[in-house]
Amino acid sequence: MFAAFLQYLFSGLTSGAIYALAGLGFAIIYNASHVINFAQGEFIMIGGMASATLVAAGVPMPLAIVLALLISMAVGVALEKFAIEPARNADVVTIIIITIGASIFLRGATQIILDKEFHSLPAFSGETPIGVMGATLMPQSLWVFAVAAVMIVGLWWFFNRTMFGKAMLATSHNRLAAQLVGVGVKKVLLASFALSALLGAVGGVVVTPITFTNYEAGIMLGLKGFSAAVLGGLGNGGGAIIGGLIVGIVEALASGYLSSAYKDAIAFVIILFVLFFMPNGLFGKRGTDRV
């Protein structure tokens, strides 16, 4: 009984950590620009596809991964430079449509440049399941947790301990003030896209051995990541992580104890209820309208 519960929990944590990484990317860009980047899932896909293709082509795995991360970052920077930057003052909905357009474009391009098939990467440290009190866990899941944790710590350090990170945070709180003290808003935006593209690609690389990847893999991850970020409260990195874990665990418990057909629906119902009572998500800033 407990073993089953633990297994559901592991299952949920594995999915949840993946969603959390996706959600974190949303949070970073939202923080810097108040843009919801619906192409976030595509960064994950590009990370996975690029590394898998390179490995298949005979490139050693560590090099392939580094290259994949660089490719994804380049795509992120290009997206910001050519699509977001020129439309900076547009409506929120307009920018949403731009990022959706970008995701369609990136999927289309990947499908032509690479292919439409599913790809996988070898698991980083074998495929021998680890038993924990009657439940099992794949070593790769541990990799996902570890990478997620490293990312979170790294981001915390970056935003709180480095000049540039602090500047990025400042911009998100008050763009005008940041400009006054000489923080380049443009540079911050660019950096935020590069950073979340990197984050997405890292996520893409570590989850590919578990979930496989193809040119459409980013759609679902993007959607779940968005859910995670909103549930946690937009712009709150920690919130996105917890949001992702909650979504993953709810799905796993729902399929374990209720109905696997309705597990996604159950997750959304829970998100809806949270929003009804906490309209800014679990950890969102509760702003009273100043009038």
Place this chain on the structure above:
Amino acid sequence: MTLLKVENLSKEFGGVHAVEDLTFSVEPGHIHSIIGPNGAGKTTLFNLITGVYTPSAGRVLFQDRLVSGLKPYELAAMGMSRTFQNLQIFFNMQAIENVMVGAHLHLNRGFLSSFLRLPAVVRGDRECRARCTELMEFVGLAKYLDADAASMPYGALKRLEIARALAAKPKMLLLDEPAAGLNATESREIDEVIKRVAASGITVVLVEHDMKMVMGISDHITALDYGRKLAEGTPAEVRANPDVVKAYLGAHA
């Protein structure tokens, strides 16, 4: 009869009292000014009176009816209307349409009749447009009759808010710093408008920093500091109050 009664009203935000145990009343037909240094809680008070915020304690009575807890639109229907310190203009609409929204309560609001464009709606709209044109002229916006709100200068928008509030045919009009950010000429013009509004029988509650204006047009003044009432009375009385001089004028001197 007293038009507005504020009794022991308090509002706190996370432990900080923006308004504390405040009591005063507004007599019909008066121009009643609320003064106080920045952060004294004037705008919070307005938000409490008009239903934008709900009070933490105390109550508000409008025309002897308990109104705290009611929604702004319900208060509007009872004859309370206001403007904002931070403009709340409908920038996606024309200037005249902004004013016409102000007349919302006095128009045929039936959904089906709007959808089908029934003659009654057309007639109502025509009359409304004519009246709103007059209102815009009244506040001195004659040259903006065809303008989009988004293309108007700041000073004009301040008046547009007044016109919109007037279109609701209020018994009491609350003006939140109508002269802020205006130059001397514009300020004088607003002064005129307020006087004329009051002359037409509408009670005016005014928050304003421009002391010259306040002292010149007010019938009654309530002075606040740190959310509490510091003094009240006629302009002459308040001006002579040593607490006010110390807290308010002193702070500025």
Place this chain on the structure above:
Amino acid sequence: MALLAIVVAAAPIGFTNSYFYDVGVNAMFNAIVCVGLNLLIGYAGQISLGHAGFFALGAYGSALLTTMYNVPPIGALTISALVVGLLAFVVGRPILKLKGHYLAMATLGIGIIIHIVLKTESKFTGGPDGMSLDNFKMLGFTVMGDRMWYWVAGVLLILAVWLALNLIDSPVGRALRAVHGSEVGAEVVGVDTSSYKVLVFVVSAVFASVVGSLFAHKNGFITPDIGSFFGSVHLVTMVVLGGMASVFGAVVGAVILTLLPQVLASVEQYEAMILGVIMMGTMIFMPKGLLPSLLAKLKSREAGR
């Protein structure tokens, strides 16, 4: 308005066969949904990423009621629209308290939940493989064939546009636009903003439901995919691309995005890339949408003369 009628009436001159009529009908159906959705998104400023769900509910409502309970099509359409309206009313209250991206998330959730239900309850809906239904019959008269559907859709589109134009330029419509401009500003002059938001949410949902019912009858076969997240995104894209807060803009957006895949079908695999570039390009260079941006350009050129 009159010109829209002329366009609708004259377009078939170029139609050499019923495939063109079919695309025309789809374009106009989408246009009607978008006119309704634009009231919500463009005028009242409330986003919805779940309207394909309402469209699908209308379609499945009609399919279920006509095939399983022998309800006449017009009755099925009406009942479905009422149920969808009621559903939109019930969920609208709590959802529309949310703002911006949170509202987007909530509507997206509603849409996805509807989609999952339609997919899963295969006893009623046939599951992912879809279900079929009969022609639209009314008063002993059967709407059949693409030509006849074309004229039905054309008349309905003109009716929808007329209704929308009426609404926008009325006290109710101004109140809706005021909600977009400033909710507090609208509240303090007596506009019950939350009721108006719910109202327009319901209206746009009913538009989608009615069109969904008709679409189901026209195609004779429906799959749950019509209610997917992409369907909703597609609809929003039409509205935004064509021009928010512009009734004709929504029509233009719907027509373009319905035709585009048909035109791009010949470039096969490049379709997605080109579609993405067009979406991004339009929004970058015309952030207010095609129609309003073009009009503004024309206007400034005229003024410059």
Place this chain on the structure above:
Amino acid sequence: MRNLVKWGATAMVCAGVVALAGQASAAEPIKIGAFLSATGPASFLGEPEKKTLEMYVEKMNKAGGVMGRKLELVVYDDGGAGDKASTFAKRLIESDKVDVLIGGSTTGTTMAAVPLVERAGIPFISLAGGVNIVEPVKKWVFKTPHTDRMAAEKVFGDMKKKGISKIALISEDAGFGKSGHDQSMLVVKNYGIEIVADEVYSPKDPDVTAQLTKIKNTPGVQAVFNFGFGQGPAIVTKNFKQLGMTVPLYQSHGVASKDYIKLAGEAAEGVRLPAAGLVVPDQLAATDPQKPVVTAFKKEYEAAFKSDVSTFAGHAYDGLQIFLAAAARAGSVDKEKVRDEIEKTSGYVGTGGLVSMTATDHMGLSLSAFHMVEIRKGDWVLSD
């Protein structure tokens, strides 16, 4: 101002119409229309199908065409969406004026086209598995792949042979898996087998250990049967192994492509599934009439595309061949005559099996067309 709006709208509509009109043209060749899911969730069905059709049309044209006429292929990508499929089918019939329709990679896209195909009266050969495509029989609609019901029957037959009577079903909640699930439920009783656990997953779920744990903890489960395609079954297989489940795992014909083995890796060892002879041409008995056909097809396909052949490619090949043979017998592409001839197809040896259609059977395959295969050392092993 308002006029401008309208003129703008007119211009758009006209531009669209002109663009569409540019597509239409009529010519001498025999026109084959196909709508396939070359992108979208079913792209690994549509993609090889499309490649196959293109390859063989080109090949036949090089050889001088059919009946002295060239072949012309028009393919549209419906992305797996039913409404798109229906519009493209109409376009193929009305604008491109094709002589035959091949396609509908999935049951949903096929069924979306059925009403208008029946109205227009054009031979239509579907490449999808759903049994409801040909049951009840529709005058103009045929199909080449085995039905999902047959796959289920083959699997249950195999289980029965092994004395298995209690199983768990886990299926994908999209078209293929859902339909397979429903058909399995329908026929399972005929084999004296009871489904004691019934779980589903979404096509893109990253992890299904929760569902499998539930199955693992259901008492009496003697085997697990997974109905799905794409990456889902590979994840199921890996998770199955992870949980240390030891009962036999059966997959459906939806995974009969090498990609599955590649993705699932070692975890796929010992998995059993029903598949057409195409996946194991070398292992077929020398007397098997299918042997030369599938050997040749596999060789040609893999030479042309440098990728492993899948049974889905074979469905398209069979569809094309059945049509061309019928047209040859009819001596023309007259739609009515071709339809009649397709219905008379008898003893055609295809990649999917021996096809003999009748007025009441528009598929013409029997259970013998399926072989049970087992995955051993990363390859298919015939195991009937």
